[in-house]
Amino acid sequence: xxxxxxRLTRREFLMMVGGVGLAVSTAQxxxxxxxxxxxxxxxxxxxxLYWGDLHNHNAVGYARGSLERAYDIAQEHLDFxxxxxxxxxxxxxxxxxxxxxxxxxxxxxxxxxxxxxxxLANDNYVPGQFVPFIGYEWHSSQKGDQCVVFPGEDAELxxxxxxxxxxxxxxxxxxxxxxxxxxxxxxxxxxNWDVLDTSVSPVLEIFSEHGNAESDLAPYGYDRHSxxxxxxxxxxxxxxxxxxxxxxxANTDDHLGYPGAYGQGLCAVYxxxxxxxxxxxxxxxxxxxxxxxxxxxxxxxLNGAFMGDSVAASSQRQIAVTVDGKSVIDRVEVLRNxxxxxxxxxxxxxxDRDSWKKPVMCRIEYGWxxxxxxxxxxxxxxxFSVGIENGEILEATPCFQSGPFDxxxxxxxxxxxxxxxxxxxxxxxxxxxxxxxxKGVILKLNATPETQLTVDIGQPVRKQVSxxxxxxxxxxxxxxxxxxxxxxxxxxxxxxxxxxxxxxEVEDNRKPIADDWYYVRVQQSNGSLAWSSPIWxx
Numbered sequence: 001x002x003x004x005x006x007r008l009t010r011r012e013f014l015m016m017v018g019g020v021g022l023a024v025s026t027a028q029x030x031x032x033x034x035x036x037x038x039x040x041x042x043x044x045x046x047x048x049l050y051w052g053d054l055h056n057h058n059a060v061g062y063a064r065g066s067l068e069r070a071y072d073i074a075q076e077h078l079d080f081x082x083x084x085x086x087x088x089x090x091x092x093x094x095x096x097x098x099x100x101x102x103x104x105x106x107x108x109x110x111x112x113x114x115x116x117x118x119x120l121a122n123d124n125y126v127p128g129q130f131v132p133f134i135g136y137e138w139h140s141s142q143k144g145d146q147c148v149v150f151p152g153e154d155a156e157l158x159x160x161x162x163x164x165x166x167x168x169x170x171x172x173x174x175x176x177x178x179x180x181x182x183x184x185x186x187x188x189x190x191x192n193w194d195v196l197d198t199s200v201s202p203v204l205e206i207f208s209e210h211g212n213a214e215s216d217l218a219p220y221g222y223d224r225h226s227x228x229x230x231x232x233x234x235x236x237x238x239x240x241x242x243x244x245x246x247x248x249x250a251n252t253d254d255h256l257g258y259p260g261a262y263g264q265g266l267c268a269v270y271x272x273x274x275x276x277x278x279x280x281x282x283x284x285x286x287x288x289x290x291x292x293x294x295x296x297x298x299x300x301x302l303n304g305a306f307m308g309d310s311v312a313a314s315s316q317r318q319i320a321v322t323v324d325g326k327s328v329i330d331r332v333e334v335l336r337n338x339x340x341x342x343x344x345x346x347x348x349x350x351x352d353r354d355s356w357k358k359p360v361m362c363r364i365e366y367g368w369x370x371x372x373x374x375x376x377x378x379x380x381x382x383x384f385s386v387g388i389e390n391g392e393i394l395e396a397t398p399c400f401q402s403g404p405f406d407x408x409x410x411x412x413x414x415x416x417x418x419x420x421x422x423x424x425x426x427x428x429x430x431x432x433x434x435x436x437x438x439k440g441v442i443l444k445l446n447a448t449p450e451t452q453l454t455v456d457i458g459q460p461v462r463k464q465v466s467x468x469x470x471x472x473x474x475x476x477x478x479x480x481x482x483x484x485x486x487x488x489x490x491x492x493x494x495x496x497x498x499x500x501x502x503x504x505e506v507e508d509n510r511k512p513i514a515d516d517w518y519y520v521r522v523q524q525s526n527g528s529l530a531w532s533s534p535i536w537x538x
Contacts, residue, residue, distance in 0.1 A: 062106025065257020250290025297324030
């Protein structure tokens with residue numbers, strides 16, 4: 001059939017996303033696809049989007065930072081969290097004495113603090129506000145690492161040699177096992193699909209600080225650790241190709257005690273409410289997706305089913321996608337059986353005067369400082385407030401990365417009035433994740449070209465910077481805090497809704513011969529990615 005496209009009306013799009021959005025203006029497609037009216041998404045049925053991290057470490061193990069600090073950070077910017085301390089490695093291979101002792105000491109520390117781990121998780125549980133889970137990480141060279149996550153307040157630290165026994169143990173508690181960094185070689189702590197049981201492992205980690213497990217050709221390779229690069233047979237796409245039905249999440253696996261660290265992975269869950277029961281059941285149902293950095297909003301449905309679901313075989317597949325990004329979206333791709341059948345390119349859309357009638361994204365990034373031949377191991381403390389005049393701040397999103405480690409410092413983003421937020425933070429080029437010397441804040445604004453953005457900096461120096469939205473629509477700007485090699489603040493060019501949002505529908509008419517699977521991949525121009533869990537047909 002021929003591909004046809006039409007622009008969705010503003011009303012149609014608002015019905016789709018519940019009040020915010022922009023319809024498709026241009027698109028590219030491949031295969032037997034076409035454009036039709038988009039059905040109402042699953043979120044309208046009462047599901048809400050929550051953000052969390054189900055895999056994170058600290059000094060209760062062989063990482064850094066107190067458990068109390070981890071809870072401070074998690075409650076500052078996450079909806080749910082699971083501290084998964086290092087617990088055991090039954091088939092630990094021969095290795096140099098120093099790393100071996102590090103692992104063994106870490107396991108002992110976790111064992112000695114197990115009661116505290118359970119107590120803090122249960123004491124910090126506030127339904128509707130913050131949901132912590134109890135869990136730990138089980139290492140295996142031959143069977144692959146697993147994160148054990150318990151559903152409620154009852155949990156047990158049990159030492160288990162065999163993966164089958166671990167699976168039965170998890171089932172007895174109603175717990176789940178999340179395969180971690182699967183794309184390493186089997187035998188080197190990569191996945192072993194021969195022992196995968198999706199009844200207890202409904203999802204796997206497509207991304208963490210190790211890198212991207214979608215495929216061996218995908219961006220963000222396994223470059224940061226000693227287990228080697230990505231092995232094609234252990235990637236997510238390879239597993240889907242074998243007919244396995246498993247969802248995709250992302251978690252940080254951060255070792256600086258920083259839950260939800262920006263750029264290391266984050267788990268998105270569509271659940272009925274913010275309780276242990278709802279979040280856990282949503283993960284089991286695979287109503288989840290993963291992002292590596294920015295909190296990209298993503299909805300994906302097919303014939304009335306939502307991401308993670310299975311539907312009966314049908315020759316007509318009506319696919320609905322909505323994306324609410326945080327920066328310019330380079331492309332949104334719909335994949336069938338691991339191959340792209342449709343591409344949407346918001347980056348190519350043209351803005352005009354009417355673009356100001358919709359909210360804009362304003363990103364403020366701060367840090368940098370000494371580097372290269374004049375590198376200094378300075379930590380720069382930041383205190384500043386950001387406010388606007390003749391506009392409205394709709395929401396503020398933190399982009400706080402984990403490094404450098406500091407037990408006492410905190411990154412906080414706090415509302416200080418109707419149109420003002422305050423930031424307390426710290427940055428350094430040394431000991432930062434991938435030497436990213438910056439952190440940031442994203443503001444979603446109702447604004448006009450005359451709207452004035454003012455930043456009052458208290459640290460590292462006293463300084464005030466003002467920019468109009470009209471100026472930031474034309475060009476970014478940089479404000480230095482002092483002489484050469486001093487840290488600085490970057491005001492990114494603002495992003496209009498045409499470029500950070502999209503909604504479209506694809507109809508894929510296909511004779512049902514065998515099972516098919518579909519998923520959605522989003523890539524922003526700044527490198528932020530999102531991967532939905534699939535929908536299976538047949």
